Amino acid sequence: MNRIQLSEGTFRELRDFIYRHSGIYINDTKKYLIENRLQRRVLEKHLGSFEDYLYLIKYSGNGTELSELLDAITTNETYFFREPQHFEIIMNILLQERLKAGASRIRIWSAACSTGEEPYTIAMLLHERGETYRKRVEIYGTDICNRALQSAREGLYSSYSVRNLPKEYLKKYFTPENGNYRLSEEIKQMVRFMRANIVKPQETRSLRGIDIILCRNVLIYFDDKAKKTAVSGLYDSLNPGGVLMVGASETLHNITRAFRPEVHNRTVLYRKV
Numbered sequence: 001m002n003r004i005q006l007s008e009g010t011f012r013e014l015r016d017f018i019y020r021h022s023g024i025y026i027n028d029t030k031k032y033l034i035e036n037r038l039q040r041r042v043l044e045k046h047l048g049s050f051e052d053y054l055y056l057i058k059y060s061g062n063g064t065e066l067s068e069l070l071d072a073i074t075t076n077e078t079y080f081f082r083e084p085q086h087f088e089i090i091m092n093i094l095l096q097e098r099l100k101a102g103a104s105r106i107r108i109w110s111a112a113c114s115t116g117e118e119p120y121t122i123a124m125l126l127h128e129r130g131e132t133y134r135k136r137v138e139i140y141g142t143d144i145c146n147r148a149l150q151s152a153r154e155g156l157y158s159s160y161s162v163r164n165l166p167k168e169y170l171k172k173y174f175t176p177e178n179g180n181y182r183l184s185e186e187i188k189q190m191v192r193f194m195r196a197n198i199v200k201p202q203e204t205r206s207l208r209g210i211d212i213i214l215c216r217n218v219l220i221y222f223d224d225k226a227k228k229t230a231v232s233g234l235y236d237s238l239n240p241g242g243v244l245m246v247g248a249s250e251t252l253h254n255i256t257r258a259f260r261p262e263v264h265n266r267t268v269l270y271r272k273v
Helices: 008-022 028-044 050-059 064-073 084-100 117-129 131-136 146-154 167-173 224-237
Strands: 106-111 137-143 174-177 180-183 191-195 210-215 238-246 259-264 267-272
Touching (some): 008 028, 008 050, 028 050, 028 064, 050 064, 064 146, 084 117, 084 238, 084 267, 106 117, 117 131, 117 137, 117 167, 131 137, 137 146, 146 191, 167 174, 210 224, 224 238
Parallel strands (some): 106 137, 106 210, 137 191, 210 238
Antiparallel strands (some): 238 267, 259 267
């Protein structure tokens, strides 16, 4: 395959275009990332240069190529039961709070859900708790990557994705298929997936009245401005007293004072007050 070179000027234009449409900031040292991830797309479109590709995404108008661009540059590495302490807190503390308060409906949103492992982990845990939980809890998953969402809806996972699953869950909820594992329809039907960009509030406006939002290991890809935009939108989506959960290595300390931090099991949560 002939390799097409990416000039510094075109890299900066592509980088700025990606930032405006996704909030993902790619610094000057990551030119190779853009060049490597977009090579195939440039050739698939029978274009002769990255300059031609930049023109295409700017002026194609139908949004399809923008979606393909974001699919190519976003990282979709996740797996079931990642940072398991968060799921323990959801099941043993946060859901119990809402049930004791008499909530007839509890809504959980996995923001930037990638290929679905996070919301499906919650779905399996709810299924284990019985019909009361399944009927009263709604689970939503959103991402900007159409390819990831398509994979989530299909529910076919590699051995890497299921490596932390308890054996009884793997046996109960998955069927082996050509070296991969297919999730049961019963669990898939418990999650509603949709495309939405958390740095564009107009795309998440339909998600309101949420009780728990997971936005884990996402903000690290944003600069301060995009972080504040995303977190402000997530705040607006939460019910009073609702909780935002970020990754174990992330903090909202320098982003917003709108939430009240709480510590449960050595894990920081952010409560809307």
